[in-house]
Amino acid sequence: MVDSVMPRLYTGERQPSEQECEVDGLEPYIPSPELVEAVNLTIFLQKRPLLLKGEPGSGKTRLARAVAYELGLPYEPWYIQSTSKAKDGCYTYDAIARLHDAQLARLDGQKLSRVDNLWNYIKLGPLGRAFENSQRTVILIDEIDKADIDFPNDLLQVLDEKRFTIPEIKSQEQEVEKEYEIKAKKPPIIFITSNEEKDLPDAFLRRCLFYYIEFPNEAELVNIVKAHFPEAAPEVMRKAVWRFGELRKQMERDSGKTGKKVSTSELIDWFTILRQYPEEEVLGKLNGELPFAQVLLKYWHDYREYLYSSQEERK
Amino acid sequence: MNVVEEIPLLKVLLCLFYSLRQYGLPLGVEDYMLVLRALQGGFGIGDRDSLERLCCTLWTKSEQEARLLHQLLGRAITNAPSSAELPQPVEDTPNPSPTSASTRPLSKESEEVMDSSTLPSTATPVGNISEQLEEKAPLKEPEIPVSKPSPLTDIPLEIDEPELVIQAIRHYNRSNEMISEHQDLAAQYLPVTPRQIKQSWRFLSRSVPQGISDKLNVPATVAKICQQCILIEAVLMPNYVNRVKLVLLVDQGGSMIPFHHLSRQLIDKAGRGGNIEQASVYYFYNYPEIYFYSDPTRLKAQLITDILGAIDERAGVLMVSDAGAARSNYNPERIECTQRFIEQLRQSVRYYAWLNPMPNDSWQGTTAGEIARFVPMFEMSPQGFNAAINTLRGRYVRLNTHKESMLSDLLKQPKALAIGKANEQEIKQIEDKIYETEQLLGSISREITDSISQEIMEKGFGSREQESSSSGKASFSEITKNEGLFAGDKEPKRLKEGDDQ
Numbered sequence: 108m109v110d111s112v113m114p115r116l117y118t119g120e121r122q123p124s125e126q127e128c129e130v131d132g133l134e135p136y137i138p139s140p141e142l143v144e145a146v147n148l149t150i151f152l153q154k155r156p157l158l159l160k161g162e163p164g165s166g167k168t169r170l171a172r173a174v175a176y177e178l179g180l181p182y183e184p185w186y187i188q189s190t191s192k193a194k195d196g197c198y199t200y201d202a203i204a205r206l207h208d209a210q211l212a213r214l215d216g217q218k219l220s221r222v223d224n225l226w227n228y229i230k231l232g233p234l235g236r237a238f239e240n241s242q243r244t245v246i247l248i249d250e251i252d253k254a255d256i257d258f259p260n261d262l263l264q265v266l267d268e269k270r271f272t273i274p275e276i277k278s279q280e281q282e283v284e285k286e287y288e289i290k291a292k293k294p295p296i297i298f299i300t301s302n303e304e305k306d307l308p309d310a311f312l313r314r315c316l317f318y319y320i321e322f323p324n325e326a327e328l329v330n331i332v333k334a335h336f337p338e339a340a341p342e343v344m345r346k347a348v349w350r351f352g353e354l355r356k357q358m359e360r361d362s363g364k365t366g367k368k369v370s371t372s373e374l375i376d377w378f379t380i381l382r383q384y385p386e387e388e389v390l391g392k393l394n395g396e397l398p399f400a401q402v403l404l405k406y407w408h409d410y411r412e413y414l415y416s417s418q419e420e421r422k
Numbered sequence: 423m424n425v426v427e428e429i430p431l432l433k434v435l436l437c438l439f440y441s442l443r444q445y446g447l448p449l450g451v452e453d454y455m456l457v458l459r460a461l462q463g464g465f466g467i468g469d470r471d472s473l474e475r476l477c478c479t480l481w482t483k484s485e486q487e488a489r490l491l492h493q494l495l496g497r498a499i500t501n502a503p504s505s506a507e508l509p510q511p512v513e514d515t516p517n518p519s520p521t522s523a524s525t526r527p528l529s530k531e532s533e534e535v536m537d538s539s540t541l542p543s544t545a546t547p548v549g550n551i552s553e554q555l556e557e558k559a560p561l562k563e564p565e566i567p568v569s570k571p572s573p574l575t576d577i578p579l580e581i582d583e584p585e586l587v588i589q590a591i592r593h594y595n596r597s598n599e600m601i602s603e604h605q606d607l608a609a610q611y612l613p614v615t616p617r618q619i620k621q622s623w624r625f626l627s628r629s630v631p632q633g634i635s636d637k638l639n640v641p642a643t644v645a646k647i648c649q650q651c652i653l654i655e656a657v658l659m660p661n662y663v664n665r666v667k668l669v670l671l672v673d674q675g676g677s678m679i680p681f682h683h684l685s686r687q688l689i690d691k692a693g694r695g696g697n698i699e700q701a702s703v704y705y706f707y708n709y710p711e712i713y714f715y716s717d718p719t720r721l722k723a724q725l726i727t728d729i730l731g732a733i734d735e736r737a738g739v740l741m742v743s744d745a746g747a748a749r750s751n752y753n754p755e756r757i758e759c760t761q762r763f764i765e766q767l768r769q770s771v772r773y774y775a776w777l778n779p780m781p782n783d784s785w786q787g788t789t790a791g792e793i794a795r796f797v798p799m800f801e802m803s804p805q806g807f808n809a810a811i812n813t814l815r816g817r818y819v820r821l822n823t824h825k826e827s828m829l830s831d832l833l834k835q836p837k838a839l840a841i842g843k844a845n846e847q848e849i850k851q852i853e854d855k856i857y858e859t860e861q862l863l864g865s866i867s868r869e870i871t872d873s874i875s876q877e878i879m880e881k882g883f884g885s886r887e888q889e890s891s892s893s894g895k896a897s898f899s900e901i902t903k904n905e906g907l908f909a910g911d912k913e914p915k916r917l918k919e920g921d922d923q
Contacts, residue, residue: 144465144472145479151463152456158483206644212651222648256620306617312483313448319485 116150119143121177122334135334136166136173139327145318146174149296156248156266156297158312161320164370167300171247174296181240183295184247185233191254193261196234197271197289204228225276231289234265238291246297252304259311267314269294323371325352335375340386346393347378354403361412369403377402431461431473437498438491442481445490449481456480470499613684613779613802619691622804626668626698626738626811631660667700667734668692668814669771673743674705674718681779684802685742688777700737704729709743709756710763726763730770738814739767739774745799746789747780757792764797775813777802 119142123133138146149157159167175182185196205228212219221227237244251259265271269291276287299315301307323331328348332339351374358368380399381389392398404410435457443449457480460466466476474495482488614622635658642657670692672678672685692701704714704724713723733739745760746753767774776799778790785791785799793799798813800806 141475144475148460148463148465148476148479151465152460154456157479160484200641202641202644206640206647209644209647209651210653219651256617257624306615307483308617309448313453315483316479317483317488318479319488 117143117146117174117177119146119173119177123176125337133172133176134169135331136169137327137331137334138166138170138173139321139323142170142318142320145316146170149298149316152316153294155314155316156299158307158315158317159298159300159320160303160317162322162368162370163302164372165320165322166371167320168247168249171245171298174298175245178245180296181237181242181244182247183233183237183244184249186249187251187254187258189253189255191258193258193265194232196232196248196262197265198229198231198235198273200225200273200275201228201230229273229275234271234295235289237295238269238271238289241292243293244295246295248297248299250302251299252301252307256305256308259307263311263314266297322355322368325349328352328371328374331371332374332378336378336382339378339382343381343386343389343393344378346390347381348374350393350397351377351403354397357412358409367405373403434473434495434498435477437501438477438495439481441494441498442491445494447481447487447490453481470495613781614804614807616687616691618804619687619807622807622811623692623698625808626666626814627664628666628736628815631662635660637661664699665736666698667737668698668702669733669737669739670701670703671710671714671739671741671743672703672705672718673708673741674715674720675707677744677746677748678779680748681742681744681802684779688742709759711759726766730766733770735771737771737773739771740810740814741774741776741797742779743776744778744780744790745776745785745793747778747785747791750784750788752787752792753789756789760793761796773814773816774798775800775810777807777810782806 119136119138119140122135123131127133128135145157149155159170161167171184172182174180205222205225208222208227212222231239233246237246248262270288272286272288274286277284278287279285325348328351329344332344332348336344351369355369377399380402381392384392389398397403400410435454439449439454439457457466457477460476460480466473474492477495478488478491482491637659639657639659642659643653646655646657647653670689672689674682674685678685689701689703692698704716705718705720706714707720710726712726714726714729716722716724746756764774774797776793776797778785778794778799779802780790781803782801785794790799798810800810800813
């Protein structure tokens with residue numbers, strides 16, 4: 108029951124056309140109404156990033172892109188690696204390139220002016236670019252838990268105050284030398300995803316909004332598949348989603364809440380393959396042994412449990 | 423009057439906020455304000471679910487916390503007397519309906535409301551509100567007078583709600599705190615979470631510039647070339663490595679069995695999480711006597727003297743033992759043996775500390791209390807663990823037990839004054855005590871100054887080496903900073919100069 112008073116900037120209803128999907132690599136995204144509400148809350152409050160958690164493959168990363176698409180805002184993804192530093196998100200300073208230019212400056216007078224201007228060697232990172240943009244920007248900080256445990260703490264100030272300084276560049280202000288400062292022109296919309304590989308520090312969590320992406324139910328799954336494959340036959344779709352749901356339920360029973368289970372993204376991959384075959388053949392395959400199990404089962408143990416057991420049953 | 427329109431909602435919210443805080447969620451006034459802002463923006467209004475979703479998004483950070491909130495919200499709603507009327511969508515109640523007003527007898531409160539509503543200003547008089555609040559417990563009926571009948575879209579939320587929240591936080595009584603930890607089960611069991619252990623181990627570092635200056639200081643070199651237009655000489659700097667070595671001596675078995683999980687965490691995180699160069703672990707039972715064991719089952723014995731001889735002088739030795747506090751007994755033999763061992767240890771290493779999984783206040787009158795007199799002993803809490811690590815880094819400010827107990831006595835005294843129960847004689851006593859404290863604090867601060875200046879000296883030497891190797895800009899500023907410090911402190915400077923000659 109979403110109240111109409113709520114500012115609904117993001118609706119989750121506008122999906123990219125087929126052409127856009129092909130050209131720009133966009134994909135349709137069907138969020139749950141609760142997620143839409145959380146996104147709108149983030150946009151409304153402006154202050155805090157939205158921390159998304161959920162099973163792998165539940166669409167944490169794709170959300171930011173979908174929001175940016177629907178609202179027509181610029182999009183700045185920042186994929187975190189284990190070596191990422193908080194500063195990289197703001198800017199990087201290429202000292203080696205400057206050295207290179209300085210060496211060449213002896214031969215080429217033009218280069219000299221280039222060497223003197225430090226801006227030629229500063230490259231803004233995703234956060235820096237978003238702050239400089241005069242439009243509100245959607246920022247994605249993907250898999251923040253991959254980085255070092257101190258990484259989120261280093262980001263605190265930048266995310267809190269929406270500004271940072273570049274110590275390499277000094278500016279004179281009333282006779283006082285100051286570090287150049289970049290301040291967000293418009294408050295960005297920040298999404299952070301985490302796979303819970305490492306705990307995040309409390310000080311960081313305190314500053315985030317939190318949303319846990321639940322696994323969609325069967326009807327929602329059908330909708331998601333429909334959005335990805337608009338021209339697929341409904342019968343095949345229902346059958347595939349049902350078969351997928353059965354597998355997932357079985358996995359839940361066996362490995363409990365903790366183990367790796369088949370995810371939405373795997374369902375879409377699986378369905379892509381199924382679509383290569385004629386309708387009747389697919390329906391036939393779905394009734395028998397799990398077709399194209401390579402897409403869904405990633406452990407030898409799973410293979411044994413879910414593939415061979417069904418064969419034995421039939422014998 | 424649409425005064426009470428939103429009050430059930432606010433009451434539920436405040437109740438929920440209060441109980442979440444009791445469960446240890448780190449929520450502050452700002453978080454509460456955020457929910458109010460969101461409510462004003464039209465979020466979370468409608469039914470229970472949307473309110474819960476809003477609170478979950480804003481106040482909880484994990485699935486467990488969300489489940490807790492779900493439970494507590496249910497309790498908060500049933501506790502609120504007018505729970506039958508849940509916050510309705512604003513359009514559904516187009517008129518400031520008299521229903522809720524009629525269920526409530528128009529009593530003194532509503533008169534007060536009338537009074538305040540006659541005031542011309544839009545803001546509510548703060549004095550009035552605080553008077554009301556003093557009369558009532560913070561959770562009872564937060565009556566919020568509104569000065570004028572506001573239009574429908576304008577939900578009168580922003581008014582003086584924060585005061586209630588601040589009150590709630592102040593009234594928050596630690597003693598009846600139900601659950602202090604709200605994290606997962608494993609973390610609930612440990613006094614220090616694995617993350618905190620990892621973080622603290624990180625602080626145990628002794629970065630030393632090692633070897634000759636052979637690492638290229640890229641930014642400094644480039645800056646120099648840009649200045650001189652040609653590469654004359656590259657700026658080099660020595661490599662910094664963490665040379666910290668750690669020896670863990672773990673009491674295993676007996677009264678330590680409940681804490682085995684904790685010691686395992688400590689050992690594991692020291693080996694993997696931190697950046698400790700070398701961490702070795704030895705086990706003993708109750709107290710170190712002749713042998714240490716290199717395995718937790720205590721089968722492979724090694725002579726203590728052998729091990730101590732092999733330990734690097736600069737290594738930090740951390741002992742993990744309850745020292746008899748877990749069974750709260752007093753064992754003179756244990757004290758004697760421990761003392762003998764500490765004497766031995768003192769001869770081979772500089773820094774050592776003792777981590778006691780039992781809390782500080784349980785040591786009194788046990789072997790642990792005695793041992794704590796001659797060993798820097800800390801309880802296993804985030805603060806205690808950090809203090810132990812600081813000690814291993816050579817930054818321990820020793821407060822002996824006598825001083826400690828005196829200080830704690832003194833801290834209790836002013837309360838008597840404040841209550842106004844103290845008679846003249848007591849006041850005289852207290853004055854004497856205050857004089858003593860000043861003396862005591864003087865001596866403590868001298869100790870602190872000494873240890874700090876020692877630290878500065880160590881740093882000073884480090885940067886001096888850098889200076890001679892003409893390092894980059896950053897280290898130069900460090901040197902100037904250090905010298906600034908020396909100017910204010912004569913003794914270390916003299917020492918330093920003497921060393922230079």
